[in-house]
Amino acid sequence: MKSAIAGCGSIAQLHSRVLTDWIDTALVGAADIDARKAKAHAETWHTNAYTSLEDMLRQEKPDVLHICTPHYLHVPMAEYALAQGIHVFMEKPPVISRAQLHSLENAVRNSSARLGLCYQNRYNPSIREARNILASGRAGKILGARGIVTWHRDSAYYTDSTWRGRLATEGGGALINQAVHTLDLLQYLLGQPSAVEASIANHHLKNIIEVEDTMEAYIQFEGNINASFYATTAYCDDVPPLIEIACEHMKIRIEDLELTLFYPDGRQEKPVLEHREALGKSYWGTGHRDCISDFYRALQTGEEFPLNLSAMTPSIRLMLGAYESARTGQVIQCLPET
Numbered sequence: 001m002k003s004a005i006a007g008c009g010s011i012a013q014l015h016s017r018v019l020t021d022w023i024d025t026a027l028v029g030a031a032d033i034d035a036r037k038a039k040a041h042a043e044t045w046h047t048n049a050y051t052s053l054e055d056m057l058r059q060e061k062p063d064v065l066h067i068c069t070p071h072y073l074h075v076p077m078a079e080y081a082l083a084q085g086i087h088v089f090m091e092k093p094p095v096i097s098r099a100q101l102h103s104l105e106n107a108v109r110n111s112s113a114r115l116g117l118c119y120q121n122r123y124n125p126s127i128r129e130a131r132n133i134l135a136s137g138r139a140g141k142i143l144g145a146r147g148i149v150t151w152h153r154d155s156a157y158y159t160d161s162t163w164r165g166r167l168a169t170e171g172g173g174a175l176i177n178q179a180v181h182t183l184d185l186l187q188y189l190l191g192q193p194s195a196v197e198a199s200i201a202n203h204h205l206k207n208i209i210e211v212e213d214t215m216e217a218y219i220q221f222e223g224n225i226n227a228s229f230y231a232t233t234a235y236c237d238d239v240p241p242l243i244e245i246a247c248e249h250m251k252i253r254i255e256d257l258e259l260t261l262f263y264p265d266g267r268q269e270k271p272v273l274e275h276r277e278a279l280g281k282s283y284w285g286t287g288h289r290d291c292i293s294d295f296y297r298a299l300q301t302g303e304e305f306p307l308n309l310s311a312m313t314p315s316i317r318l319m320l321g322a323y324e325s326a327r328t329g330q331v332i333q334c335l336p337e338t
């Protein structure tokens with residue numbers, strides 16, 4: 001197989017490492033509009049540099065394109081590649097608007113190629129084990145849940161970037177960029193969201209960014225389960241996001257790769273989990289390798305890749321619904337469109 005990468009920034013390093021060290025594919029090209037970044041990436045990962053996606057695809061004819069560019073470019077780049085029958089593995093977030101979601105659905109429907117979405121934290125052993133415990137019935141009925149992300153992003157994080165901090169290019173702030181994994185994991189663990197009510201604020205970077213640095217949301221899931229969600233980048237540190245599922249027989253608490261079970265009699269249990277090497281920042285999790293490997297395995301075997309667009313749509317619609325609620329002040333319904 002032949003693979004290529006669009007966008008040679010931070011996360012592209014990790015994709016390139018996974019492709020080089022663990023996947024049976026040749027990295028044939030890396031494209032970035034910044035020629036210096038494209039050249040540096042090509043030198044590090046022994047591939048060909050391009051300053052245009054179009055030139056790279058025409059020249060190299062890859063089987064798979066990895067999209068590691070700013071948020072607003074994900075859908076147009078995916079559409080362009082899918083229309084040529086090139087498989088796409090795309091970084092989060094898949095879309096920044098409902099209009100983009102509809103365009104992407106059309107592009108997938110009309111292509112012979114496949115789209116995989118990088119929500120790698122679904123592969124974290126802590127999340128897998130939590131899913132197993134919930135599915136086994138051991139925990140009993142789910143009573144409620146919470147998700148909390150308290151991180152730090154300073155003004156330089158935004159002012160040093162060409163695309164962060166602006167609605168048109170980032171699509172949002174603390175939720176769509178930092179806390180989207182935690183929101184997704186709540187959805188993965190709790191099932192189909194039915195409604196969301198949310199509000200946003202900009203507490204610490206007023207006049208610097210037009211996106212939110214804080215979001216809170218009250219999410220209703222099918223089965224009469226409610227979740228409280230809070231995400232901010234106005235804290236002083238990056239501490240592990242917390243996900244807690246309160247159940248009849250235990251509380252399941254996940255902090256990044258740690259899983260703790262709290263029993264009503266005061267006992268605590270930490271299931272032994274197999275850990276992988278973290279390839280990047282600790283809060284990126286350890287799942288990129290597993291997630292990307294699983295996508296290539298699915299391409300080779302013809303099996304379904306679990307993080308495809310239709311499987312991820314409840315999570316994507318929950319994210320878009322939270323923003324819509326914050327904009328309109330309304331409770332937004334999240335059940336599938338009929």
Ligand SMILES: NC(=O)c1ccc[n+]([C@@H]2O[C@H](COP(=O)([O-])OP(=O)(O)OC[C@H]3O[C@@H](n4cnc5c(N)ncnc54)[C@H](O)[C@@H]3O)[C@@H](O)[C@H]2O)c1
Pocket residue numbers: 006007008009010011012031032033034037051052053068069070071073091092093118119120161177283284
């Ligand atoms: N899954 C995760 O945990 C995770 C972690 C970090 C970043 N990400 C996502 O990865 C994506 C990239 O983030 P990043 O931190 O690497 O950003 P970055 O700014 O470091 O890199 C983006 C790169 O894209 C390039 N670019 C911009 N326009 C382009 C174009 N038209 N053609 C080609 N290249 C272009 C930029 O020059 C830049 O080098 C974002 O969607 C981000 O949300 C995901």
